[in-house]
Structure formats: C-alpha cells, structure tokens
Amino acid sequence: MSADSSEIPLVELRGVTKVYGQGQAAFQALRGVDITIRQGEFVAIMGPSGSGKSTAMNILGCLDVPTEGAYVFRGAHVEQLTRRQRALVRRHYLGFVFQGFNLLARTSAIENVELPLLYRGEPHGVRRRAALAALASVGLAGWEGHTPAELSGGQQQRVAIARALVSEPVLLLADEPTGNLDTQRGREVMELLASLNSEKGLTVVMVTHESDMARHAKRVVHFLDGLVERDHRNGGPH
C-alpha cells in the first residue's frame, strides 16, 4: 500500500450510491462504494451477479451518474457535469470494451476502429494511420477490411480493444471482456490487456466472473450487495 501512495489518484468513488426506480419499486444497486484507482493500475472487479459491478463500471465510464456521493475523475467532479460534458470526457479520456463486442455491423474493422477519432475530428490520414497501428497492436494487421461477421469472437473483441485504444485513453474500462469467449480466446484477450497495462502503463479496470482471469490483475475488488466487500493486492503472476 505504501508504494501506491506516491502515485496520482486517477479516479475516486466516494460514498457512491445508485438507486434505480422510485418509491415502491426503488432498488439500491450501490450502497456507498469507495474506490480509489491510481494511474497505471490493473484492477479486476469481481462479485456475484447483481452485486452492482456493471453499475459501478457505468459510473466510472461516465455513462451514468451516482444518485449520491462523488465521482472524481482527474480532479473533476463528474456528478456535476452535464450530459454533453460527460460525453466529452468519454471521448477524450476513456476507452470501453464490452462483453458483447459492440462493433458496428456491416462495417469494416478499420472503420470501426476509426470511429472515436472521427468524433474527435481527426483528419482522414491521421485516422487511418492510428487505426492501422491500433489494429496491428492487437495482432490484427491485415484484417482491416473484414466486417464483424467475417471475424471470430476473439478477433472481434480484439477489434473492440483496438477501437478503445486508438484514442489513447487514460483509462480502459472492460465489462466482462472475456464473457463471450472460450477459455483459450479469453486468455489471449487477458494477456493482451495485461501487456497493455504492463508495457504501456495503461490503467485498466475490468469486470470478470472468472478468478482465472482475475489473476492477471494487480488488484482485485470484490463486490457484494452493492458494497465493496474486499479490496486486495493480487499475488498472481506479478
């Protein structure tokens, strides 16, 4: 713990609660969560189904706001930002990888990867080069012209990772990135994420059900019933 204190906190959840619905139907998905993640960390979030992992990820990803509590992203209070400002935070600082890949159908790999840069207003040449480099970095050089339907699940997820990386985010959020993959493809994707963290210093937060996958992370946060039950450093392979 003492080694981490010198590092800058990247994101901080302070007493975050999330209530879905109102009145009788109200459901408290998060009940006061405190997490601090520093630059360069690789955090795995685990916990039973319905414990609030995805809810927390959505808040970390500025896709949603806490009902109560504070979310500080690089010193800025996200809970006070407008919808548009949160979109701009996502555009400039965040990368997402989803369980279901979420690539645009009937769209080539390279156009999918280019998309975040298009929203950033980068010119054509810059987009091309960055997208090709990102595809190469996930081991998909030569697959630029393939549409999702022409790629395997593992390849699709790697395209999705390339898309998340292309805008050089400060934080990569992955909600069950291996959930739709077989063990072998899952391990490859995990190794990719781990190497991005260890070699490029990319901060990664990942939700997973499998402790096998969580072993790649440096830190594991356990959720239970909308609370952080356990938060510990990982021995693992590191």
Added chain:
Amino acid sequence: MLWNSVLLAVRAIRRNVLRSFLTILGVVIGVASVIVMVTLGDGATQSVKDQMQSLGANLLMVRPGMRMGPGRDAALSPNFKMADIEALAEQIGSVKAVVPTASAMVTVVYQAKNWQTTVTGSSAAYFQTNNWRLASGRFFTEAEERAGSAVCVIGSTVRRELYGAESPVGTTIRVKSFACDVAGLLESKGQGGFGMDADDMIVIPLRTLQRRVRGNDDVTGLQVAVKEDASIDAVIEQIKVLMRERRKITEGEDDNFTVFDTRQIADTMSSMVRTITMLLGSVAAISLLVGGIGIMNIMLVSVTERTREIGIRLAIGAVETEVLSQFLIEAVALSSFGGLIGIFSANAIALGVTRLIDVPFMFNPGMNLVSFFFSALIGVVFGYFPARRAAQLDPIEALRYE
C-alpha cells in the same frame, strides 16, 4: 464537424442499400409524379397555343347557332348566304378579308386506295388566313373558284394514305362522285393535339363543294380577317349588329349566330389545361407528403433497429448534437437523393409521354430545382423527430438493447 456527420451518414446509408432504397421510394414517386404532371400540363398548354397560333392571328370565326358544338336547330339558326360575305367585307371598315367555308365528310379515291376525310370548300384566301403553306404544286386560283372547277389542294395525311411516297401534284383523285385534279400539297402542320389531325383534309373551291358535294348554297362558317391595328372587340360588335340586321332578328331576340375570337378560345383552353394541371399537380404533391411520412416511418424503425449502434456511438463519446446531425443528414441525404432519382425518371417519363401524345416537351428548370429542394426539406422535417429520438437515447439502455 459537419463533414464528419456527412461521412457517418453516408456510411450508414451504404451499410443498408435495400432499406435506403425502400425509404426513398415514396419521395421518388412523389417528386416524379409532380414533375410528370406539371411537365405534361405545360406541354398541353403549349400545344393549345401552337394550334391556335396556326389558325392565324386577328381571325374571327362566325358560325350559325348560339354556341359551339352540335345540337343546332337549323330552322332557327340558318346557314349564311353568299351575299353575307360581300356585306361584311364592304360594310365593315376594319375587315381585311371574309373567307366563307363549308365542309363535308367524303371518301376520296386514288387508284386502288380510298380514304375517308373532310373536304372544306372555301375561297383562295382561305390558305392565307389559316396559315397554310405549300409543300408542292399551287393553291387554286380565284378564277377556278368562280368557275367552280374540279380542283383540290390536299393535306399531308391524305397524301400519305393515298399516295405513299408518290407525288400527288398533277394526278386526279375521285372526290365523292367527281374527278378532281390535285393542284397542290399542303405543308404539314403536325398533329393538332387532342387527337385532332389538322392535315387530314382536302380543300376545294366553295362553289365546287356546294354544287357537287353538298348540293346546296349553304355557307356554314365565315372567317373574318381583321386589320392588324383594328380593335377586335369593336369589329365583333359591328359584325353582330350587321348580321342581326341581315338575319332579321328583332330587338330583344337572341343572336342565332356566334362570333368567336380565336385568341380568346386559345386563352380559355389554356386556362382550362392549367387548371387541370394544377389539380393533378396537387394530387401528386399529396403523394409527395405521403412519401415524406414514409421516410419518417422508416427512420423511426431504423432508430429502434439501430439502438445498439447509437449506444456504441454515445459510449465512444459522440455528443447528442452529433448523433442528431448524423441522423438528420442521413434523412436529408436519402430524401434529396430520392428527389434526384425522381427528377431524372420524371423527365425521362415526361419526354416519352409527350412524344407519344404529341405535345411539346417543356423542360421547366425552376420546377425541377424547387422539387429538389422540397425533397431535401422533407428529409429535414420528417427526419428531425426520429433523429432527436436517437440523440436522446440513454447510452446504457441503448447498449443493453437487444
């Protein structure tokens, strides 16, 4: 920024060509029918004008009866007499010439071929007042007219039917029961429109027609050519007064003849055609509106269908206005593309139909341009609601949408 939205919209359209095509079909049909209707209407109006022009300007027609068309009571409104012609020519100062006409349906025969046509009997001045020109030969002369000679000038349709490519001048044809020398061939005036063929007729001297075809002295029509500087209305009034006197119509009694001004007929007919054009055009415009609603419908479906895609875009960092403009541009691009297809096919169709019904093809650049902008406008109007709906989606729910 806008350029990026255009790029995104184009990619989205390209991703689903069939759906894009079906989306714009309504606009294509709407725009096409408006343009076809208006172009044909313009052509018909022009055709009426041309036809009237070919009758000659400053020409008045005097006919027995109180109105045009059939149903005339011959006893109450008798035909004109030969003396009426001279009276009109001499007693009204502004009259340049009075051309009497009478006509009949006859069968004309040349060698083994025969043809049913209209024979008009008139004076030599008839050709000039009616703007006829010779293709070959000559008109008949005043001497032949006075003598009631068996001589005729034939229209190009009659020539085609009886002679084919052969030259008719100098030959003899049989008109009803007498042999008639063909003195001249008239230049074609072309189809008159409305199924009337101005060239399907022959002209012979009035006296010949009266004696050998109709068997009476009747003149069924008078064409009055008026001097260029004269007031048409004043001449009409003078003709009415004179003819009432000659036909012994007492005061208070109605006229039993009618004076038509050819220009007036032309105006009436073209305003009629214009009204019909506007009516058909409005019906077509409604179909354009329906096309617009079709776009909205499919854009709405497409927003639902593409909910996940919108979620991805929002997660990646698209702001609301970018999603809005992408969908709006998609709608505008689709509808104006539909408009373009509509414009091209409409002009092709109109060109074909005008050829078919033989009216001039009147390309109207203003209307084509307006149609284009209108179809783009349809995209804006009917695309806005679905686009706003897409832009306001919640990213999490959109991503979770199956």
